[in-house]
């Protein structure tokens with residue numbers, strides 16, 4: 001096919017056998033041999049290519065018309081368009097990448113920020129594979145040991161359950177737990193977080209939004225119901241890049257506009273990494289405040305007692321049952337803001353430091369599989385430590401753990417898992 005698409009300028013070069021991995025100047029040929037562009041071609045003989053298969057690349061000047069003609073010529077010559085993720089799928093099937101690295105390629109292509117790209121590059125370099133390789137080896141060895149004890153009870157000594165459990169804990173369970181624990185904070189450090197200000201009308205959400213940004217971005221008035229639509233700005237809070245969002249007050253007053261504002265606020269809360277619940281300490285807590293506290297209960301949150309410059313109408317102790325840090329601030333006087341920003345950063349990262357360059361951070365999908373893997377492994381370990389538990393049950397749990405691990409490293413991964421990973425690609429990479 002390449003010979004129909006490319007004619008080297010150097011007459012001594014055989015277009016059917018271009019020198020390996022060398023850029024060669026020549027003409028790209030369109031239909032009926034018409035010149036379409038001056039291009040560089042490079043041949044990667046198998047297996048030293050991205051896909052591990054024979055590859056010829058043409059590097060054109062680009063531009064819509066030239067590319068369209070080149071593409072038409074390639075299709076005419078018998079080529080077809082790559083399906084989304086097809087090159088990476090071939091690289092995976094050829095053993096060049098494991099599944100976690102293939103997933104990292106999709107993340108790299110989709111990355112919107114340098115941080116996200118850095119995260120993906122660490123995955124592509126095999127950050128996760130390096131952690132999971134030893135985990136797989138420990139699990140496989142343990143599974144074989146338990147199998148042997150089941151199949152040849154008279155040949156093997158008594159299965160050394162507790163010793164094997166100890167080994168599994170150190171070599172597999174602990175590393176798995178570390179990777180999972182790193183998921184949330186790693187993502188927040190690298191990708192940033194969505195922080196949503198919420199509260200009943202007039203508590204000072206927009207004032208606090210402005211104070212945290214250090215600029216008058218949102219309108220503030222003494223009238224309840226000032227903010228109608230959600231507004232978003234970037235802010236660095238406790239070292240974390242945050243998309244800080246001001247929302248309409250979550251009140252109970254009727255009206256279509258109010259209802260729309262509340263819907264927008266709730267939609268943002270549904271996606272929030274952290275809710276900054278704003279309360280007015282200068283006025284008694286209301287049913288609306290309680291409502292806001294109720295609907296944010298399942299979100300990571302920081303409670304903000306605003307208007308601390310006024311005479312307090314209630315005490316912070318009233319929030320003791322909320323299970324969230326509560327801080328007194330005054331948006332009007334910009335006091336307590338440093339501490340608030342620190343508390344937000346700490347809540348988002350769980351107090352964990354920024355990941356080192358190249359440190360592995362799992363994706364959501366990977367973290368879920370690894371949590372399930374760790375759970376199965378814990379059952380296996382408990383079984384090994386309890387003499388009354390049959391080796392058959394331990395063996396089943398170890399097989400379960402290996403299967404969940406396979407969803408991340410791709411070893412014996414089911415078709416559906418592989419499809420789910422390659423479905424993340426939107427281009428033929």
Ligand SMILES: Nc1nc2c(c(=O)[nH]1)N(C=O)[C@@H](CNc1ccc(C(=O)N[C@@H](CCC(=O)O)C(=O)O)cc1)CN2
Pocket residue numbers: 044047048049050057
């Ligand atoms: N022109 C071009 N640029 C590209 C790609 C490509 O396929 N072509 N890539 C596609 O995503 C990325 C680079 N990824 C690649 C990974 C491995 C090999 C490769 O040929 N590996 C061989 C040889 C290694 C060597 O020369 O040291 C190997 O590992 O055996 C090529 C590209 C980004 N840039």
Ligand SMILES: Nc1nc2c(ncn2[C@@H]2O[C@H](COP(=O)(O)OP(=O)(O)OP(=O)(O)O)[C@@H](O)[C@H]2O)c(=O)[nH]1
Pocket residue numbers: 199200201202203204205206207208219220221222223224225226227228247248249250306307308309310329330331332333
């Ligand atoms: N004394 C005092 N007043 C404040 C403070 N923060 C906000 N206010 C006042 O409270 C009123 C409401 O402030 P906003 O920031 O508009 O309140 P909001 O929560 O955004 O209100 P909606 O958008 O209507 O839901 C304004 O008159 C502010 O000046 C504060 O820390 N102390």
Ligand SMILES: [Mg+2]
Pocket residue numbers: 205206207218219226227247248249
């Ligand atoms: Mg407002």
